[in-house]
Amino acid sequence: MLKTKNYQFWFCTGSQDLYGDECLAHVAEHSKIIVDALNKSGNLPYEVVWKPTMITNEVIRKTFNEANTDENCAGVITWMHTFSPAKSWILGLQEYRKPLLHLHTQFNREIPYDTIDMDFMNENQAAHGDREYGHIFSRLNMEDTGKTKTFRNRSDHGCVQQ
Numbered sequence: 001m002l003k004t005k006n007y008q009f010w011f012c013t014g015s016q017d018l019y020g021d022e023c024l025a026h027v028a029e030h031s032k033i034i035v036d037a038l039n040k041s042g043n044l045p046y047e048v049v050w051k052p053t054m055i056t057n058e059v060i061r062k063t064f065n066e067a068n069t070d071e072n073c074a075g076v077i078t079w080m081h082t083f084s085p086a087k088s089w090i091l092g093l094q095e096y097r098k099p100l101l102h103l104h105t106q107f108n109r110e111i112p113y114d115t116i117d118m119d120f121m122n123e124n125q126a127a128h129g130d131r132e133y134g135h136i137f138s139r140l141n142m143e144d145t146g147k148t149k150t151f152r153n154r155s156d157h158g159c160v161q162q
Contacts, residue, residue, distance in 0.1 A: 007046040007074035011035045013053050014080040023123050027081045030107045060092035068097050075099035086132040104130040
């Protein structure tokens, strides 16, 4: 009987500690919701594993190097929940050697125009963070593996499968 390896995809979310612990708790919560939805979607051949939010270049580099050496890690999915300084990702990306998917999406489908405030704005800057992170891909001459979708549309969960 053919035995297949039980690979995993690591889900690494970018942010920064500028907005405080409460915001980082929301970032982690949103990341876990996305990971859970991707795992329940049935579109992926392997489990997606949540990793703690990446807020420093040291943590990013360490996590990517761990992914390089982990035999069960088939690749990494990155998502910039809030504004995550792209320069923090450069060294980790340069050393990373496995497939990488940049999921470029907002957590919320709708913008709450009637109640929007600065806390919401600070906590939901994926558009800005993802664009800057995508720019680093170009500057490092990395293959563009980004997928731009709205996470809240269940039909878009298949974008990761592609």
